[in-house]
Amino acid sequence: MQCNPQRTAAAAVVAGVFLASTAGAAQLTRDQLNFFENKIRPILADNCYKCHNAEDGKVKGGLALDTKAGVLKGGDTGPAVVPGDPDKSLLIKAISYKDPDLQMPPKGEKLTDSQIADLTTWVRQGAPDPREGAAYAGAAKGKGSHWAFQTLQKPPVPQVQMKGWVSTEVDNFILAKLAEKGMRPSLQADKRALIRRATFDLIGLPPTPQEVNDFLNDTSPDAFKKVVDHLLNSPHYGERWGRHWLDVARYSDTKGEINIRREPPQYPYAWTYRDYVVKSFNQDKPYDQFIREQVAADLLPESKRDPSIQAALGFLTIGNRFDGNANEIINDRIDVVTKGFLGLTVSCARCHDHMFDPIPQKDYYSMHGIFNSCIEPAEKPLLTKVNDSNPEYQDYLKKRAELDQRLDNFIYNESSKFLSEFRKNAANYIYLVYASSDRSPEKMSNQERTAFIKQHKLDREVVARMNRLNNVRANDPIMGPYAMFSQLKPNEFVSKSREIVARITAPVPTKGKAKGAVRYNYNTEVVKAFRGSAPTSMMHVAIQYGRMFATVEALNTSLVGKTAMRTLDDVPRFPDANMEALRWFPLVASNSRDYSENSIRRGLPQNVQNREGGMRRDLAELELRHPGAPARAMVLNDSPRPANSRVFIRGEANNRGDEAPRRFLQALAGENPPNYTQGSGRLELANSIASRDNPITARVLVNRVWMHHFGEGFVTTPDDFGTQSAPPTHPELLDYLAARFMEEGWSIKKLHWTIMLSSTYQQSSENNPRYAQFDPGNKLLWRYNVRRLEFEALRDSLLAIGGKLDRTFGGQPVDLTREPYPTRRTIYGYIDRANLAEVFNHFDFAAPDMPTGKRYQTIVPQQSLFLMNSPLVIEQARNLVQRPDFKDQPSDAAKVRLLYELVYQRPARPEEIKLGLEFLAEVPAPSTASTAPARPEVIPVVAKAPAKGKQKAPMTRPAPTPAANRQPLNAWEHYAHALLLGNEFTFIN
Numbered sequence: 001m002q003c004n005p006q007r008t009a010a011a012a013v014v015a016g017v018f019l020a021s022t023a024g025a026a027q028l029t030r031d032q033l034n035f036f037e038n039k040i041r042p043i044l045a046d047n048c049y050k051c052h053n054a055e056d057g058k059v060k061g062g063l064a065l066d067t068k069a070g071v072l073k074g075g076d077t078g079p080a081v082v083p084g085d086p087d088k089s090l091l092i093k094a095i096s097y098k099d100p101d102l103q104m105p106p107k108g109e110k111l112t113d114s115q116i117a118d119l120t121t122w123v124r125q126g127a128p129d130p131r132e133g134a135a136y137a138g139a140a141k142g143k144g145s146h147w148a149f150q151t152l153q154k155p156p157v158p159q160v161q162m163k164g165w166v167s168t169e170v171d172n173f174i175l176a177k178l179a180e181k182g183m184r185p186s187l188q189a190d191k192r193a194l195i196r197r198a199t200f201d202l203i204g205l206p207p208t209p210q211e212v213n214d215f216l217n218d219t220s221p222d223a224f225k226k227v228v229d230h231l232l233n234s235p236h237y238g239e240r241w242g243r244h245w246l247d248v249a250r251y252s253d254t255k256g257e258i259n260i261r262r263e264p265p266q267y268p269y270a271w272t273y274r275d276y277v278v279k280s281f282n283q284d285k286p287y288d289q290f291i292r293e294q295v296a297a298d299l300l301p302e303s304k305r306d307p308s309i310q311a312a313l314g315f316l317t318i319g320n321r322f323d324g325n326a327n328e329i330i331n332d333r334i335d336v337v338t339k340g341f342l343g344l345t346v347s348c349a350r351c352h353d354h355m356f357d358p359i360p361q362k363d364y365y366s367m368h369g370i371f372n373s374c375i376e377p378a379e380k381p382l383l384t385k386v387n388d389s390n391p392e393y394q395d396y397l398k399k400r401a402e403l404d405q406r407l408d409n410f411i412y413n414e415s416s417k418f419l420s421e422f423r424k425n426a427a428n429y430i431y432l433v434y435a436s437s438d439r440s441p442e443k444m445s446n447q448e449r450t451a452f453i454k455q456h457k458l459d460r461e462v463v464a465r466m467n468r469l470n471n472v473r474a475n476d477p478i479m480g481p482y483a484m485f486s487q488l489k490p491n492e493f494v495s496k497s498r499e500i501v502a503r504i505t506a507p508v509p510t511k512g513k514a515k516g517a518v519r520y521n522y523n524t525e526v527v528k529a530f531r532g533s534a535p536t537s538m539m540h541v542a543i544q545y546g547r548m549f550a551t552v553e554a555l556n557t558s559l560v561g562k563t564a565m566r567t568l569d570d571v572p573r574f575p576d577a578n579m580e581a582l583r584w585f586p587l588v589a590s591n592s593r594d595y596s597e598n599s600i601r602r603g604l605p606q607n608v609q610n611r612e613g614g615m616r617r618d619l620a621e622l623e624l625r626h627p628g629a630p631a632r633a634m635v636l637n638d639s640p641r642p643a644n645s646r647v648f649i650r651g652e653a654n655n656r657g658d659e660a661p662r663r664f665l666q667a668l669a670g671e672n673p674p675n676y677t678q679g680s681g682r683l684e685l686a687n688s689i690a691s692r693d694n695p696i697t698a699r700v701l702v703n704r705v706w707m708h709h710f711g712e713g714f715v716t717t718p719d720d721f722g723t724q725s726a727p728p729t730h731p732e733l734l735d736y737l738a739a740r741f742m743e744e745g746w747s748i749k750k751l752h753w754t755i756m757l758s759s760t761y762q763q764s765s766e767n768n769p770r771y772a773q774f775d776p777g778n779k780l781l782w783r784y785n786v787r788r789l790e791f792e793a794l795r796d797s798l799l800a801i802g803g804k805l806d807r808t809f810g811g812q813p814v815d816l817t818r819e820p821y822p823t824r825r826t827i828y829g830y831i832d833r834a835n836l837a838e839v840f841n842h843f844d845f846a847a848p849d850m851p852t853g854k855r856y857q858t859i860v861p862q863q864s865l866f867l868m869n870s871p872l873v874i875e876q877a878r879n880l881v882q883r884p885d886f887k888d889q890p891s892d893a894a895k896v897r898l899l900y901e902l903v904y905q906r907p908a909r910p911e912e913i914k915l916g917l918e919f920l921a922e923v924p925a926p927s928t929a930s931t932a933p934a935r936p937e938v939i940p941v942v943a944k945a946p947a948k949g950k951q952k953a954p955m956t957r958p959a960p961t962p963a964a965n966r967q968p969l970n971a972w973e974h975y976a977h978a979l980l981l982g983n984e985f986t987f988i989n
Contacts, residue, residue, distance in 0.1 A: 028128045028130055030724070032125065032128040033128075033130060033355075035118075035121075035122065035125075035128075036122070036128060036129060036130060037348065037355075039118040039122070040118065040119065040122050040129075041351065042351070042651070043111065043115050043118065043119060044065050044066070045351060045650045045651055045652065046652070047105050047109075047111060047115075048065045048104070048105070049065065049066055049650060051105075052064055052065040052066070052070075052075075053065070053066045060075075062074075062075035063075030063080060065080065066131070067131050068127075068129035068130075068131045071091075071127065071129065072127075074090065077090060077102075078090060081123055081127045082123070083123065083126040083127045084123070084124065084125075084126050084127075085123070085124075086120045086123045086124055089123050090102070091104075091119065091123070092116075092119060092120055092123055095110070095111050095115075095116050095119060096116060097110055130355060146357075146358075146722070146723050147727065147728075147731060148343070148695070148696050148699065148721040148722070148725075149358070149667050149668060149695060149696065150695055151695055152695045152698065152699065152735055152738055152739055153735065153739070154735065154736055154739035154740065154743075155732045155735055155736050157169045157172045157173070157736070158172045158173060158175075158176035158732075159172070160172050160175040160176055160179065161175075161179065162175055162184070162185075165185065165759050166759065167757055167758050167759045167762075168754050168755075168757050168758040169736065169740075169754070170733065170737070170754060170755060170758035170760050170761075171758050171759045171760055173730055173732055173733035173736065174730070174733070174758075174760045174780075174781050177730060177780050178780055178781075178782060181774075181775075181780060183771060183775075183780065183782050184782070185759065185760065185763055185781075185782055185783075186763040186764045186765075186766060186768065186782060186783040186784070187763070187764050187766075188759065188762050188763065188764065189762055189763060189764045189765065189784065189989075190764075191215055191216055191223075192212060192216070192905055192906050193764070193765070193989055194215075194224060194762060195207050195211065195212055195215045195227055195905070196212075196905045196988065197784070197988050197989070198224070198227055198228060198231060198756060199211070199227075199231060200789065200793055200988050201240075201708070201709055201756070201988075202228070202231035202232060202234070202237050202240060202241075202752065202756075203231055203234050203236035203237050203239070203240050204236065204239065204240035204243070204792060204793040204796055205236060205793070205796055205797060205800050205805075206797050206800060206801065206905055207905055209898075209901045209902065209905075212901070212905055215227055224757070224762070225757060228752070228753060228756050228757065229753075232749050232752060232753070235282055235809060236807070236825075237281060237282060238277075238278040238279060238280070238281035238282035239278055239809075239825055239827050240793075241281045241708075241748070242274070242277040242278035242280075242281050242827065243792055243826075243827045244704070244708055245277050245281070246274060246277060246827070246846075247846035247851075247852045247853065247855065248336075248339075248340045248704075248719075248851050248852065248853055249273075249277070249294075249314075249315050249318070249336065249340065249851070250318070250319055250320075250332075250336060250846075250847075250848050250849060250850055250851055250852070251270070251273070251274060251318060251831060251848060252267070252270065252318060252831045252832070252833035252848035253266060253267055253270045253271065253624070253813050253830050253831050253832065253833075254266055254267060254831070254832045254833045254834055255267060255320065255321040255833065255834075256319075256320035256321055256322070256833040256834050256848075256849065257320055257321060257322050257323045257834070258321050258323055258324070259323060259613075260613075261609075261610040261613050262609050262610060262612075262613040263321075263613060263616070264613070264616050264617040264619070264620035264621075265617070265620075265832075265834065266617070266620040266621065266623075266624050267318055267634065268620050268621075268623035268624040268629075268632075269314075269380055269623070269631065269632045269633065269634050270314060270318045270634065270813075271810075271811065271812055271813050271828075272311040272314065272383060272631050272632065272633055272634070273311050273312070273313075273314020273315065273318055273633075273634060274314075274810075274827070274828075275311070275809075275810040275811070276308070276309070276311040276312050276314070278809070278810065278827070279810075280293075280312075281748070284747055284748060284749040286745050286746040286747065287690075287698075287701055287741075287746040287747075287748060288690035288746045289690075289746070290312075290746075291341055291686055291689050291690040291697070292683070292686040292687065292690055293309050293312035293313075294312045294313065294315035294316070294686075295315070295316070295337065295682055295683075295685060295686035295689070296682040296683040296685075296686045297309045297310045297311075297312040297313050297635075298310055298313060298635055298636070298637055298638075299638070299678075299679065299682060299683040300683070307381060307382070307383055307384075307633075308383045308384060308633075310381060310383065310633035310635050311383055311631075311633040311634070313633060313634060313635045313636050314633070314634045315336065315340075316333050316336070316337075316371075316636050317376060317634040317635070317636055318634060319332040319333065319336060320332055320833060320849055326372075327368075327648075327653055330368055330371045330372055331347055331350060331368075333371045334346055334347055334364065334367045334368065334371065335347040335850070335851060336851050337367075337685075337689075338367075338665075339719040339720070339851040339853070340719075340851050340853075341689045341697055341700065342665075342668070342689065342696050342697060342700060342721070343696060343699075343700040343703075343715075343717075343718065343719055343720060343721035343722075343853075344357065344359065344665070344667075344696070344720070344721060344722055345357070345719075345720055345722060346359055346363065346364055346367065346665065347364070349361050349363060349364040350364050350648075350651050351648075351650055351651030352650065352651075354722075356722060356723045356724050357667065357722040357723055357724075358666065358667045359665060359666075359667055360666065361647055362647055362658070362660045363660075363665050363666055363667075364660075365645045365646065365647045365648070365660035366644075366645075366660045366661060366662055366663050366664075366665075367662075367665075367685070368645040368660070369642075369643065369644040369645035369660060369661075369662040369681070370662050370676065370680050370681045370682060370685055371680070371682075372643070372645050373638060373639050373641075373642030373643060373662070373679070373680035373681070374636045374637065374638060374639060374680050374682065375636070375637055375638075375639045376634075376635070376636055376637075377635065377637055380632035380633055380634060380635065381632060381633050381635060382630055382631070382632055383630075383631040383632060383633055384630070384631060386630045390628060391628075392626075392627045392628030393628040393630070394628070395626075395628055396622070396626045396627075396628030396629050396630075397628075399622055399626065400619070400622060403615065403618055403619050403622060404619070405566070405567075406615060407612065407615045407616070407619070408566060408567035408568070408569075408597075409566055409567070410611070410612060410615060411567075411568060411597060411600070411601050411604075411612065412566065412567050412568050412570075412571075414604055414608045414612075415568065415587060415600050415601070415604060418459075418461070418462060418465075418587065418604065418605070418608075419556075419583070419584070419587065420553060421459050421462055422462050422466075422549070422586065423549040423550060423552055423553035423556075424550070424553060425456065425457075425458060425546075426542075426545055426546045426548075426549035426550070427542040427543045427545060427546025427547075428452075428456045428458060428542070428546075429458060429462055429463065429466045430466065430469070430482065430541075430542040430545050430546070431538060431539055431542035432444075432449070432452055432453070432458065432463065432466070433463075433466050433467060433469045433470065434469075434482075434486055434538045434542070435449075435452070435538075436449050436467075437470050437486075439486045439487070440538070441489065441490060461605035461606075461607065461608075462605075464605065464606075465586055465587075465603070465605065466586060468586070469482060469483075475521065476590045476591065477521070477522050477523045477526070477581065477590045477591055478522070478523050478526055478581065478582065478585055478590035479590060480504075480521075480522055480526075481500065481504050481522065481526060481530060481541070482541060482545065484500045484503070484504075485497070485500060485535060485538060485541045486538060486541075488500075490537065493535060493536050493537060494534075494536065497534050497535050497536070498534050501530050501531070501532075501533060501534060501535075504522055504526070504527060504530050504531075505520070505527050505530065505531045506520075506521075507519065507520060508520060508521055523578045523581055523582065523590070524576075524578045525548055525551075525552075525578050525579060525582055526548065528548075529544050529545070529547065529548040530544060548582070549582065552579065552582045552583055555574070555579065556583055559572055559574070560572065567597075568597045568600060569597070573595075577593070580595065581593070584600060586603065587600050587603030587604065588600060588603055624812060624813070625812060627812075629812075636682075638679035638680040638682070639680065642662075642679055642680045642681070644659045644660060644661050644662055645659075645660055646658065646659050646660065647659075647660055661675040661676075662675060662676040662680070662681040663675050663676055663681075664676075664684075664685065664688040668688075668694055668695065668696060669688065673688075692742050696721060698738035698739070698741050698742050698746075699721065699734055699735070699738045700718070700721060701738075701741070701748075702714075702734060702737045702738045702741055702751065703715050703718055703721075703728075703734065704718050704853055705748065705751055705752070705755070706734075706737070706755065707853075707854065709752075709755055709756065709761060710761075710781065710784075710785055711785040711787045712777075712779075712785065713854075714728040714729050714730050714731070714733070714734045715727075715728050715734075716854075717854075718853030718854050719851055719852070719853040719854070729779045729780070737751065737754070737755075740754070760781055761784070762784075763781075763782075763783050763784045764783060764784060765783055765784040765785065765786050765989040766783060767783065768782065768783065771783075784989070786987055786988065786989050787987065787988045788857060788986055788987050788988075789986050789987065789988065790843070790844075790855065791826065791839070791840060791843035791844075791845055792825070792826035792827060794843070794986060795816075795826045795872075796825050796826055797985075798872065798873060798876045798980065799823050799876065801876065801880060801902050801903060801980075802875070802876035802877075802878075802879030802880055802883075803879055803880075803882075803883050804823045804876070804879055805823055805825070806822070806823040806824045806825070807825070808824065810828075811828065813828055813829060813830040813831070814828055814829060814830060815829070815830050816829035816830065816837065816839075817837045817839070819871070821871075821872050821875070831848055833848045833849060836848070839866060839870075842860065842862040842863055842866060843863060843866075844856060844857050844858055864981070867980060867981050867986075868981060873977070873980060874969070874973075874977060876980070877969070877973050877974075877976040877977035877980060878969075878973050878976075880899065880902065880903075880973075880976040881895075881972040881973055881976050883902075885898065886898055886899070892917055892920065893913050893917065895972070896908055896912070896913050896916040896917065896975075897913065899916075899975070899976060899979055900912065900979070903976075903979045903980060903982075903984075903985055904979075904982075904984050904985065916975060919971075919974075919975055919978070920971045920972065920975055923971040923974050923975070925970075925971075
């Protein structure tokens with residue numbers, strides 16, 4: 001079950017399944033549960049429960065919305081929801097604000113359009129709601145009886161009749177299941193199909209004609225073992241299997257939800273995590289070590305000897321940034337850790353005990369405390385030593401220095417201009433705030449306010465900043481006196497102003513201070529400004545402040561006026577701390593002593609921060625693209641003061657419950673697991689996950705590997721091994737492989753070897769109509785499953801067949817959508833979380849917003865249209881017939897044979913050669929008017945602006961087709977293109 005509040009539930013939106021009002025949770029589909037948990041429950045909890053919550057005794061209007069029964073019963077005015085009919089549902093009427101006398105939430109706090117649409121869709125579906133019965137009261141504690149939580153024991157290998165068919169122990173388990181049904185396995189696949197299958201499985205590329213011929217000519221009993229060993233030792237193995245893991249790690253080169261005007265969207269160093277993953281698979285890094293490094297590399301002693309492993313922490317840090325919402329970021333990290341390694345949906349316990357699995361809400365906040373006790377350093381550590389003599393590095397340093405200097409100058413100049421403007425006219429700015437507020441008996445109208453600003457030549461950005469004085473408190477060190485005076489009525493100033501002045505200037509007892517030392521509650525310069533005075537109006541108060549800030553301006557000018565300042569770091573500080581505080585007001589809060597550049601720039605006006613954001617994007621782009629930019633790790637470190645989190649009641653951050661000690665999940669460690677005491681607890685968490693005593697970690701990994709070899713895992717939901725998952729088709733084999741996996745040192749390559757050398761893996765994919773009648777899904781594996789190539793393997797194959805594939809390992813990402821098209825492997829393509837390339841969506845690419853253990857496959861016209869019309873495909877068709885080995889063929893028939901070998905890894909049959917020659921004879925000579933399909937020119941497509949000023953990266957349609965691809969295709973190029981369009985090219989049998 002997917003219950004993350006940030007996840008989409010598009011499938012639920014289109015399902016439109018009507019449920020009667022008595023339908024319970026057991027009758028809901030998975031999509032309906034997802035939609036309710038992701039969309040509906042958060043809306044109700046955040047906006048409705050504070051007034052309509054029976055559990056807390058808050059039932060305004062007799063309406064309780066925290067239970068299904070309460071929603072259907074309704075309140076004093078009738079049922080809140082009529083399942084299936086939004087138009088007759090009072091809840092939809094109220095949230096739509098169509099009736100001025102019936103508006104919820106009240107006081108103008110209307111829900112967003114998307115929230116209203118989600119609630120309307122929910123009602124139209126029949127208001128499916130799991131909140132009833134024992135499940136809502138909370139999940140059971142402890143391990144329970146679910147198979148995935150039971151101790152992992154290695155089962156005995158079954159004895160079978162067909163001993164001659166057995167190649168590895170895998171076959172015993174498969175045969176035993178088949179024998180129970182009176183079935184037999186299929187014959188072995190032919191050698192061409194076998195090498196094609198194995199090569200795509202392990203390296204994601206087609207075998208070359210030479211590799212196919214070498215395998216065909218090798219008649220030794222271990223010929224296929226040699227092929228598997230060769231592929232496992234290929235550097236391309238890590239690229240293929242690393243990409244599978246990147247799906248789980250929700251890899252992206254961008255941050256997703258951010259305010260793009262103020263923050264760079266790029267992760268300049270995400271690629272270092274990608275390269276770490278590829279390298280780890282190639283090294284056959286033990287999986288338990290792989291886990292430890294991705295959760296706690298910075299805490300491992302190995303990281304001191306080899307800093308490069310710190311790149312592993314990208315697993316935690318490359319997720320969506322949720323516009324800086326810390327709790328959403330933590331939720332994302334909990335989700336990727338628990339789904340990725342444990343196959344459990346722990347994030348479903350964020351707002352309440354898990355609906356189905358034995359995961360109490362307290363377990364979620366145990367993990368919340370772990371990740372809430374971590375910080376991301378601003379300066380990312382280098383992965384390797386840099387070569388100072390490298391010209392590219394020197395060029396990078398030069399460009400970086402120029403951009404840094406431009407940014408530093410900009411922040412210094414803008415802050416100096418802002419502060420000087422405020423100090424010179426402080427009295428008018430302060431008085432304007434008061435005169436425009438509700439505190440003023442003669443509040444200025446908008447016209448009067450505009451006239452005042454114009455008359456005194458006030459800067460509107462400074463005015464906007466000073467409006468915060470409306471919320472200032474009496475204990476504020478600088479503006480506390482303003483807060484107290486502003487509470488007086490005009491006729492009270494004479495009688496009460498001296499009393500306030502006395503309070504301002506009263507010294508505070510000083511314990512342990514030097515003899516004669518005097519301390520005040522307020523800034524000493526403010527004390528001096530009001531000592532001996534008796535303000536008679538707020539104008540007088542503003543003038544007192546104005547004089548004080550004018551003095552600050554004069555002293556500041558005297559101190560820095562003759563110095564060639566370039567950055568804030570160059571500014572000499574006032575020796576007096578009180579004067580220094582006044583100098584940076586109002587960019588820095590009165591009670592702050594943080595005068596760093598980061599603190600000061602956060603106080604700058606919005607338009608200035610937007611311009612600064614553009615400069616920071618230039619910096620991020622330099623780090624991402626420049627060939628001399630050093631590689632850095634996106635690390636996570638323990639905070640100096642780790643602490644437990646408290647349970648958020650109903651998931652509300654401002655409604656805290658009991659403290660949840662940092663520790664492992666009770667479902668896996670027992671009801672009272674030991675607390676984590678080492679720093680944040682990340683390393684202890686990693687050790688708990690990677691422990692041989694953990695019954696689920698090895699099972700989850702083995703299931704993923706099996707799935708990528710057969711198209712389906714033993715458990716069909718690789719990210720959810722909870723009680724709502726389908727039971728494994730071969731539980732004994734799953735446990736056997738998991739136990740053996742740990743025995744063999746958590747080696748994934750040895751696991752491949754065991755699976756691929758089995759006769760089960762080497763079966764033919766030929767159909768058996770009788771078997772297909774009672775096992776249409778081939779769950780018993782009586783044959784091999786035909787599978788479609790993923791986009792990465794498809795694109796890489798096109799380039800490899802065309803002889804243009806760039807096999808360079810690693811490095812910064814490339815934009816696969818811009819021409820001239822890069823020839824790097826697809827794993828090195830730039831992944832934009834906020835604006836995923838259209839072609840990725842067409843081919844069911846894993847959404848980088850969530851852990852994805854299994855890509856869902858669709859068959860849509862765009863996939864065929866890509867092969868028909870993409871200039872990249874057409875370019876490879878041209879490259880195919882430009883290969884030297886193609887041109888060297890002695891006849892047209894020989895050329896047809898070679899094309900079949902290159903594209904399909906098999907010889908052309910006689911009838912195919914005949915058809916090919918006929919095709920070539922019938923294709924007319926190209927004319928100047930006929931061209932290859934060309935794409936439209938660039939047309940900007942403006943996305944609808946998200947709420948609250950958030951923006952996504954601009955979208956554009958593809959660039960024009962290069963001139964080379966607009967040239968007419970000749971007959972051979974047409975023929976090569978036709979072969980690439982065949983299903984045989986895109987499927988593995």
